[in-house]
Amino acid sequence: MLKDYDITIGLEVHAQLDTETKIFCSCSTEFGAEPNTHTCPVCLGMPGVLPVLNKQAVEYAIKAGLALNCEITDFSKFDRKNYFYPDLPKAYQISQFDLPLCEEGYIDVMTDEESVRIGINRIHMEEDAGKLIHAQGGESLVDYNRGGTPLIEIVTEPDITSPIQATAYLKKLKNILEYLEVSDCNMAEGSLRCDANISLKPKGQSELGVKTELKNMNSFKAIEKALTYEIKRQRKLLKEGGKVVQETRTWDDEVEKTFSMRSKEEAHDYRYFPEPDLVPLEVDEAWLQEIKEEIPELPKARRERFVNELGLPEYDAEVLTDSKSIADFFEAVLEEYDDPKTVSNWMMGDMLRLLNEEELEIEEIKIEPVELAQMLKLMDDGTISSKIAKTVFEEMFNTGKKPETIVEEKGLKQISDSSELEGIIEEVLAENQSAVEDYQAGNENVIGFLVGQTMQATQGKANPQLVNEILRKKLAD
Amino acid sequence: MKVMKIDETMVEKVAMLSRLELSSSEKEQMTEQLNDILEYADELNELETEDIEPTAHALPIKNVFREDKVGESLARKDALKNAPQKEAGSFKVPQIIETDE
Numbered sequence: 001m002l003k004d005y006d007i008t009i010g011l012e013v014h015a016q017l018d019t020e021t022k023i024f025c026s027c028s029t030e031f032g033a034e035p036n037t038h039t040c041p042v043c044l045g046m047p048g049v050l051p052v053l054n055k056q057a058v059e060y061a062i063k064a065g066l067a068l069n070c071e072i073t074d075f076s077k078f079d080r081k082n083y084f085y086p087d088l089p090k091a092y093q094i095s096q097f098d099l100p101l102c103e104e105g106y107i108d109v110m111t112d113e114e115s116v117r118i119g120i121n122r123i124h125m126e127e128d129a130g131k132l133i134h135a136q137g138g139e140s141l142v143d144y145n146r147g148g149t150p151l152i153e154i155v156t157e158p159d160i161t162s163p164i165q166a167t168a169y170l171k172k173l174k175n176i177l178e179y180l181e182v183s184d185c186n187m188a189e190g191s192l193r194c195d196a197n198i199s200l201k202p203k204g205q206s207e208l209g210v211k212t213e214l215k216n217m218n219s220f221k222a223i224e225k226a227l228t229y230e231i232k233r234q235r236k237l238l239k240e241g242g243k244v245v246q247e248t249r250t251w252d253d254e255v256e257k258t259f260s261m262r263s264k265e266e267a268h269d270y271r272y273f274p275e276p277d278l279v280p281l282e283v284d285e286a287w288l289q290e291i292k293e294e295i296p297e298l299p300k301a302r303r304e305r306f307v308n309e310l311g312l313p314e315y316d317a318e319v320l321t322d323s324k325s326i327a328d329f330f331e332a333v334l335e336e337y338d339d340p341k342t343v344s345n346w347m348m349g350d351m352l353r354l355l356n357e358e359e360l361e362i363e364e365i366k367i368e369p370v371e372l373a374q375m376l377k378l379m380d381d382g383t384i385s386s387k388i389a390k391t392v393f394e395e396m397f398n399t400g401k402k403p404e405t406i407v408e409e410k411g412l413k414q415i416s417d418s419s420e421l422e423g424i425i426e427e428v429l430a431e432n433q434s435a436v437e438d439y440q441a442g443n444e445n446v447i448g449f450l451v452g453q454t455m456q457a458t459q460g461k462a463n464p465q466l467v468n469e470i471l472r473k474k475l476a477d
Numbered sequence: 478m479k480v481m482k483i484d485e486t487m488v489e490k491v492a493m494l495s496r497l498e499l500s501s502s503e504k505e506q507m508t509e510q511l512n513d514i515l516e517y518a519d520e521l522n523e524l525e526t527e528d529i530e531p532t533a534h535a536l537p538i539k540n541v542f543r544e545d546k547v548g549e550s551l552a553r554k555d556a557l558k559n560a561p562q563k564e565a566g567s568f569k570v571p572q573i574i575e576t577d578e
Contacts, residue, residue: 019545026548035566039556040549056545077533084496086570091495099533134572141567144556269494279541280533 001162005200005235008208009160009227013173014151015183016128016191017060023127023150024051024094024278031189035143043127043148045090051277053078057150058101060182061125062283062291064152065102067176067298068120075282076101078125078275086142087129095153097272100124101281107176109168118169119157126151146190152183158197158208163227167220170194171322175299178324187219194223199244200234209234210244214258216251226251230258302327310340319348325362326352329369336373346372350390354397366400367393375403383407385414387460416463418470421454424462425470428453439475447471483511 001007022029025042042049065072079097105120130147132140154173160166174192177183185192199211214230217223229251234244249258297305299321306317306327321327326347333343351372355362375392378384384392384407395406407413415421429436432453435446447468454467488507492499499507550556553566562569 021543021545021547026543026546027550028547034553036553036556036568037566038550040551044551044556052541052543054545055542058542075533082494084494085573086568133567135564135569138572140570140572141564142570143567269490271494274533276535279536280539282539 002200002231002235004203005238006203006205007161007231008158008199008201008211009162009166010158010197011156011160011166011169012195012197013154013170014128014193014195015064015154015177015185017057017150017152018181018183018191019054019056019060019150021054022148023054023057023125024148027148029149031191033145035141036145038145039147043089044144045088051094051275053278053281054150057125058281059291059294060150060180061101061123061152062288063180063295064154064177064182065105065123066288066292067180067295068102068105068107068123068154068173070102070105070120070123072102072283072288073099074284075099075280076124077280078278079272080275081126082271082273085129086140087132087147089130089144089147093127093129094275094278095126095272096124101283107169107172109165109172111162111164111168116159116165118159118165121155121157123152123154126153163224163231166196166227167224170220170223172299175323179296179298179302181296190218193218196223196227198227198230198234200231200238202238209238210246212244212246212258213248214251215248215261218253222251222253225256226258229256233258299324299327306340310334312340312344316341316344316348319352320344323362329362329365332369333372336370337376339376342376343372346376346393350393351397354394365397367396371396371402378403378407382414382416382463384412385460385462385464387455387464388412388414391460412461414463415458415461416466418466421458421462421466421470422474424457425454425467425474428457429474436475447475450475483508483515 016029017023019029021027022038022043025040027038027040027043030038042051062072076096076099078094080092081095081097082092084091100122102123103121105123106117107120108115108117110116128146128149128151130142130144132142134140156169160169174185177185177192183191187193194217196214196217197211198214199209201207201209212230212234214226217226230249237244245260248261250261251258303317303321306312306320307314310317312320319326320330330343330347333347334340337343351365351367354360355365372393375384375389375396378392379386379389391410392403392406392412395401395410396403399406401409415424428450432450435449438446439450450471451464451467454462454471455464485504485508488499488504488511492504492507557563557566557568560568
């Protein structure tokens with residue numbers, strides 16, 4: 001939020017659809033294959049070939065449209081977007097221009113206790129381009145494996161007014177697409193990419209300012225940083241009486257700046273025209289109904305179920321459903337250990353903290369849901385104390401070992417044998433005579449200190465309840 | 478509707494977008510031929526189309542799909558056969574984007 005300027009941001013997200021094959025040919029979409037091993041005459045743009053639309057891709061796109069509150073148009077078509085760039089073997093990209101598949105949707109996002117509705121202008125289908133690797137000596141290497149991978153491009157209205165809102169929108173969008181299982185949304189592998197249009201205008205002015213388009217942000221953090229940088233850059237320019245140039249700028253994550261992308265060639269003129277090799281796409285009510293029925297429980301519904309049926313606090317439900325994988329992990333633990341709040345506490349506390357510290361995603365965690373359940377059972381049956389459980393959990397997190405194995409190997413079993421504890425407690429009492437006297441003088445609070453001392457003497461392994469009992473008995477004598 | 482007139486500037490622009498290098502006599506020839514084509518197509522404007530739905534495709538068919546099943550791809554050496562330059566299993570091309578502060 002700036003005092004002197006209004007910020008206007010619109011986002012264009014490209015999400016790769018998680019199909020087995022490309023959008024117009026049967027080449028595999030597998031990531032990470034050797035360069036140019038997943039190509040054929042169709043996706044290489046050889047003369048005389050015919051593209052044929054992948055039905056699964058259309059259904060995924062419609063699913064996304066429905067979940068994002070869009071109108072699914074009953075008639076849409078494909079168009080050629082012409083531009084000359086080596087990542088496009090045909091010198092045009094098959095996309096949708098004036099009749100996209102989905103229109104007029106929205107996502108509600110929460111930032112700072114404020115709910116904002118971000119409009120979605122359209123979602124259209126298109127093919128991905130190949131990948132350019134800039135080699136040394138002013139040349140580029142092209143790999144067309146990615147060329148022809150089905151994409152949906154989700155275009156927002158210019159409704160976003162801050163970088164934080166932008167990332168909140170993106171997180172929500174990613175979460176919904178993951179729940180739908182229409183895209184794996186892996187930003188590092190480029191299955192989810194985001195370009196941003198951003199402009200500033202003096203407060204009160206109705207006409208939008210000149211915008212720049214930002215590219216090459218590969219994480220949510222990068223998007224937030226790039227937008228923040230660009231706001232600063234444009235504001236400084238405007239304040240000094242300069243003008244923002246309408247252009248595309250690329251984000252450099254290393255130096256944390258945007259740079260003008262100067263094409264050696266003239267500005268784009270896409271000369272869209274209908275793709276004559278593809279027939280129109282009509283979606284009737286019956287087909288739409290079929291797809292509607294396949295839509296799984298979405299984050300909002302799951303959050304409500306966690307609150308209403310599992311009795312979780314709103315906050316817990318929000319955090320857990322924020323990522324499909326975390327919510328799936330949570331429910332898998334519940335299958336083995338039916339105490340939602342306890343499981344939630346461990347996941348939101350120790351688990352998310354450790355994941356954050358190690359900068360890991362939940363998918364990379366070494367702990368199996370069933371092992372977390374086993375650890376909680378070990379606590380319940382008194383094998384380990386809750387304090388030791390934290391140590392066991394960290395060890396599980398770091399090594400992937402089973403909780404029983406860790407308890408065994410590290411000798412972490414809780415001491416619940418009264419005679420063993422009595423001996424230890426007698427030593428503690430002997431060493432802390434003044435505390436004993438305080439207690440007997442009526443200051444019962446020192447019991448906490450004495451329990452602490454006993455726990456320390458047993459490296460946390462003593463059963464705290466038993467320690468408490470024995471201490472009270474001995475002090476009363 | 479009036480016939481759009483093509484002049485040499487437009488021919489130059491389209492040639493640039495298509496990465497075609499035209500001599501000045503070719504430019505002249507293209508200007509003439511493109512205008513002829515437009516004029517010919519303009520005859521359609523004589524038809525009364527007020528009550529006719531726009532057509533997106535010449536054929537009265539729709540919804541032609543493939544199932545999402547992986548088929549065979551080309552061997553890489555075949556895929557690269559037409560490449561004027563190649564390196565490391567890839568097509569090699571001149572770099573055309575640069576960035577600048």
